[in-house]
Amino acid sequence: MKQFIIKRVSYCLLSLFLLSLTIFFFVRVTGDPAALLVEPGASPDDIAAIHHQFGLDRPLVVQYALFMQSVLTGDLGQSFYYRTPVLELYWSRLPYSVMLATAAMTFSLLLGIPSGILAAVRVGRFWDSAGKVFALLGLSLPSFWVGLVLILVFSVYLGWLPSSGAGTPLHLLMPAFALGWYFAASHMRLTRSSMLEVLGSEYVKLARLKGLPEALVIAKHAFKNALIPVLTLAGINFVIMISVAVVVETVFAWPGVGRLLYEGIAFRDFPVVQGTVLMLGAMTVTVNMIVDILYAVIDPRIRLGS
């Protein structure tokens, strides 16, 4: 077990190293980073000063070491637009992202799990086909377009819901639906296949042989075990949601981390773009690692297999 954890943590560190290296490398290969670090329209003297200040004339290895040193001490630079440290901005926006992801996840589970069970219990019948169509649509519609159509219908035509911003639970409804549908589709597919597997197992057959009513077999015996893989996926998806939300947050002007990334791009606020991507990447990598380790704790086959 100890060996597994060490191995997994070292992979995680390797991922983080690769992430930092990619960010560092791309910034320097694709042009003069000084041009990205100064505000647009800066004079050549300013650029030269930046070159000196950030040590851009030193060897790449030294530059990378300096870059990592500032990242590790929590210094992700200063935003040009907001004039505050990027890390501070990130932490102030994260609660909104978590709130949106929680609502979207609740929605996707409330929709995905029951429809998945229904599809598994009624294989090849109407509900199974309806579920397939629902999942296929969820995977094929870009979430930002779903968001725009929702705004058109519920804000412009019907005037029921606010089209942008945050504050009331009503603000949360449309972005959560737009973001959650895609994930509801994957949760539905997994619930269906997982339920089908459990329903074919020996202990479910035994429960039926005992004469238990079908509803009880499904709800009490099959459902509980079928839920484990779905919840694991939901855990991983939660972090992915925060990253994917960038477009949905842009559509609904939701003040989360994704919107921060978009603002960074729109205002050419490079430190914000770099810092947000670094933090989102680090978060995803770390959560993936934690889920893997927890899974290995629960299921010995995984740690022995690897």
Added chain:
Amino acid sequence: MSTSAEVLTLPSRQPRFAFIRGLRFSGFPLIPTAILLGIALVAVFANQLAPHNPEVGSLAARFKPPFWETGGTMKYLLGTDQLGRDVLSRLIFGARVSMVVSITAVLFAGVVGTTLGIISGYVGGWVDQVIMRLVDTWLALPALTFAIFLAAIVGPSMWNIVIILGITYWTRYARVIRGEVLSLKEREFVRLAIVAGCSKWTIMIRHILPNVINSAIVLGTLMVGVVIITEATLSFLGVGVPPPQPAWGLMLSDGKQSLMVGRWWLTVLPGCCIMLMVLSANILGDWLRVKLDPQLRQL
């Protein structure tokens, strides 16, 4: 006990490109395939089909609705945008952008991923270790955020997007193909090729590649949808295809500005095009997956 006749029988090798004969056309998704072919034809003949120049508009004809709404004219069948450009023409040329980006990006990712997957699986040893660690670490990163970052750095351009999508998605091929190669490596026809003195490269290209091409095609079809949505997302965020080029994602982003005053055609129509193309590619991909590659059914 085996007879001498059996011993002399050469081990059977899968005929090359068996997948073409293996396709049985039961349940063939005719409508999605027709839609995809239709979009491809529109993309090829965009110059002939488009009634107007997609990049030049007349400011006098701004925000004309589609012809069936009051105020719409037959001159602009699907209306005009904020610069008076014809929406139908932009949709037609947008098909070209989506087709070119999706096909080239999927091919790029496929060639890189399949090549590295075959090398990793067949050569093994430290080469395998290095490639697979790279794949693992790459897969741990959030793909969309990563693509947005790269696109923001290198600047908007259609070919930059193709390269970025290729860089982002090659790992999915490498992982699956390597797994297949590991089992193919142990098959008799590969062992015979080694005995016959074929070089590593000959074996990889002539004997392994034709046998993994099935999976690569299935993965490629399934990737088309992902790639189109990612391209549209990047264009929507302003880091994809640069204006005034007509890309569906870019049209959606422009249309967003006038959504609140009810100019629905600027957002609904490009979105419908994206949906039709992605939905068709996904249905076709699902069908191919079941038909060609039973191992991939769990994907």
